[in-house]
Amino acid sequence: MKILVVGSVAYDTVRTPFGEVTEVLGGSAAYFSAAAAFFADVRLVAVVGEDFAEEDIQLLRERRVDLEGLSRVPGRTFRWRGEYGFDLNEARTLETHLNVFAAFRPRIPPAYRDSEIVFLANIDPELQREVLGQVATPQLVAADTMNFWITGKPDALRETLKRVHTLLINDAEVRMLAGEPNLVKAARKILSWGLRSLVIKRGEYGALMFSNGWxxxxxxxxxxxxxxxxxxGDSFAGGFLGYLANTANFSLDNVRKAVIMGSVMASFAVEDFSLRRLTRLTYPEIEARFREFKGLAQFEDI
Amino acid sequence: MKILVVGSVAYDTVRTPFGEVTEVLGGSAAYFSAAAAFFADVRLVAVVGEDFAEEDIQLLRERRVDLEGLSRVPGRTFRWRGEYGFDLNEARTLETHLNVFAAFRPRIPPAYRDSEIVFLANIDPELQREVLGQVATPQLVAADTMNFWITGKPDALRETLKRVHTLLINDAEVRMLAGEPNLVKAARKILSWGLRSLVIKRGEYGALMFSNGWxxxxxxxxxxxxxxxxxxGDSFAGGFLGYLANTANFSLDNVRKAVIMGSVMASFAVEDFSLRRLTRLTYPEIEARFREFKGLAQFEDI
Known part of the structure; x- marks a missing residue:
């Protein structure tokens, strides 16, 4: 199955307790693509400015990412600057310059309209909906969002969610979106809006998937x-949807494996800055890490 | 195998967003005993005051907890008052009255000295060591501790840990005890002091066990x-050590099942105030919940 992703491609400046990098390739759609491309064909819809480096184009092209949907327009590429403390679970945003992203209106190339899987990364829910209007009959639509849209555009978000099958958000956002502190009740409420499943990302605590009572x-x-x-989170989404695209199997057992594959890709992404670890990764390393997850989680019946 | 537990038996006054209770039975040794007694014989060493209610004695006796080591002395029983917000992971202590617990010096009845498993609940590390001096040759010594002792009596704690096989603490305490923000490095450092294993309790995020590289x-x-x-946390310890005592099997596979059994007992304990859920629990419910954990965690190989 082919995957269409819409989101940001950015230059990030990041400081963590373990180092810092300046204006390195980032953005939700870039991380997603680098992860998903290990498993399936990925079609990228995003915008960059005139300053976007040819080597970064090359990097994505080498991952076999289809860049027909990446438009290059006058102006500067989206910039984000942030930092993390020893608690790596939460970023502090220091600067955001939307630049060319401010006027971004996703235009889906005709060749992308038959995409079977769509990932709407964390962008304005109205833009997310515009994308869906341009795709024929996707079998699986997954979306990310964040507190900014949950509080800032709640109605638009709810409207978009009517057309989404799987929402991937963190646990604070699940509670915020549902207006309910208990995670189980919150998840059930969100699914009652018509979604098929919810993937709750918990950083160093892993991920929880909820669907139809399980x-x-x-x-x-x-x-x-x-x-x-x-x-x-975007690398997680890339591994999750990439694995589903590759196997074209949405059974419960396979979806569980896809969640693990998402966790595998996220675990690699955080081992270095930018897309560095993802771009030097090999498929045998992915398989070995999947087995590590198996060893980590398995136990026998009593 | 027989389990000896030393810790507190207290009257708790607790407020959560879901209700409040006044002067109900609590304390680390009480929760531990109620959980562990489903699986094995438990010998309780603790102190209560003259005000300790006969019905609470009865409650523990009905769980088949051996109370020869529970001394009743002049004065009032330990009181704790605390509250939780919607983030149930952390208690705010409002009042602590040690009362008879302030002068507690654990005296182990001769009949308890052959205990094969010892649980040193969260008390002064010097008292924990005094207990170990009175037990013959325990096959497994497990201990809990907290930030108060890690910062207040670090040398005494390190001395006690030399005689402990398994330490059960939360993740913030792992980092604090090791003086190392990375959990993997922190866990490895703590094991280098001579412990066999570390069980890291993470509240609503589950538990992690680390031992000998796995x-x-x-x-x-x-x-x-x-x-x-x-x-x-104490109910977790009760399920964990209770299951190991019941099966008398310290193989890696069985230890994993014991960690799940700890999680099972903790999951019941939090469903009501005080020991209420644990005391109305049945063994078939425990087995059913173990199977729920299995369903929650299992996935196939790729």
């Missing part, structure tokens, strides 16, 4: 080296 | 009803 809990691998958590 | 991650069951998290 829960699946994926652990996070305890990592000795976490340099930069930026992009972990 | 990790095991136990999920937490997403619960719709969490009334009061007080005693969750």
């Amino acid at each position: 829960w699946f809990s994926a652990p996070a691998l305890p990592l000795e080296q976490v340099l930069d958590p930026t992009g972990a | 990790w095991f991650s136990a999920p937490a069951l997403p619960l719709e009803q969490v009334l009061d998290p007080t005693g969750a």
Whole structure:
């Protein structure tokens, strides 16, 4: 199956307790694509400015990412600057310059309209809906969002969610979106709006999936080296949807494996800054880490 | 195998967003005993005052807890008052009255000295060591501790840990004890002091066990009803050590099941205030919940 992703491609300046980088390739759609491309064909819809480096185009092209939907327009590429403390679960945003992203209106190339899987990364819910209006009949629509849209555009978000099958957000956002402190009640309420499933990202605590009365809990691998958590959630989405696209199998058992594959890709993404670890990754390393997750989580019946 | 536990038996006054209770039975040794007694013989060493209610003695006796080591002395029983916000992971202590617990010096009845498993609940590390001096040759010594002792009596704690096989603490305490923000490095450092294993309790995020290079991650069951998290950690310890005592099997596979059994007992403890859920619990409910954990965590190989 082919995957269409719409989101940001950005230059990030990031400081963590373990180092800092200046104006490195980032953005939700970039992380997603780098992760998903290990498993399936990825079509990228995003915008960059005239300053976007040819080497970054090359980097994505080498991952076999289809860049027909990446428009290059006058102006500067989206910039984000942030930092993390020892608690790597939350970024402090220091600067955001939307630049060319401010006027972004996603235009889906005709060749992308038959995409079977769509990932709407964390952008304005109205733009997310515009994308869906241009895709024929996707079998799986997944979306990310954040507190900014939950509080700032709640009606637009609710409207978009009517057309989304799987929402991927963190646990604070689940509670905020549902207006309900208990995670189980909050998840059930959100699914009652018509979604098929919810994937709750919990950073160093792993991920929880909720669908139709069943829960699946994926652990996070305890990592000795976490340099930069930026992009972990989008790398998770890339592994999750990439694996589903590759296997074209939406059975419960396979969806569980896809959640683990999402966790695998997130665990690699955080081991270095920018897309560095994802771009030097090999498929045998992915398989080996999947087995590590298996060893981490398995136990016998009593 | 027989389990000896030393810790507090207290009257708790607790307020959570879901209700409040006044002067109900609590304390680390009480929760531990109520949980562990489902699996094995438990010998309780603690102190209460003259005001300790006969019905609470009866409650423990009905769980088949051996109370020869529970001394009743002039004065009032230990009181704790605390509250929780919607984030149930952390208690705010409002009042602590040690009362008879202030002068507690654990005296182990001769009949308890052959205990094969010892649980040193969260008390002064010097008292923990005094207990070990009175037990013959325990096969497994597990201990809990907290930030108060880590910062207040670090040398005494390190001395006690030399005689402990398994330490059960939360993740902030792991980092504090090791003086190392990375959990993997912190866990490895603590084990280098001579411990066999570390169980890291993470509240609603489950538990992690680390031993000799391997990790095991136990999920937490997403619960719709969490009334009061007080005693969750001690109930975990009760399920964990109770299951090991019952099976008398310290193989890696069995230890993993014991961690899940700890999680099972903690998941019940938080469903009501005080020991209420644990005391009306049945063994078939425990087995059913163990299977729920299995369903929550399992996935197939790729």
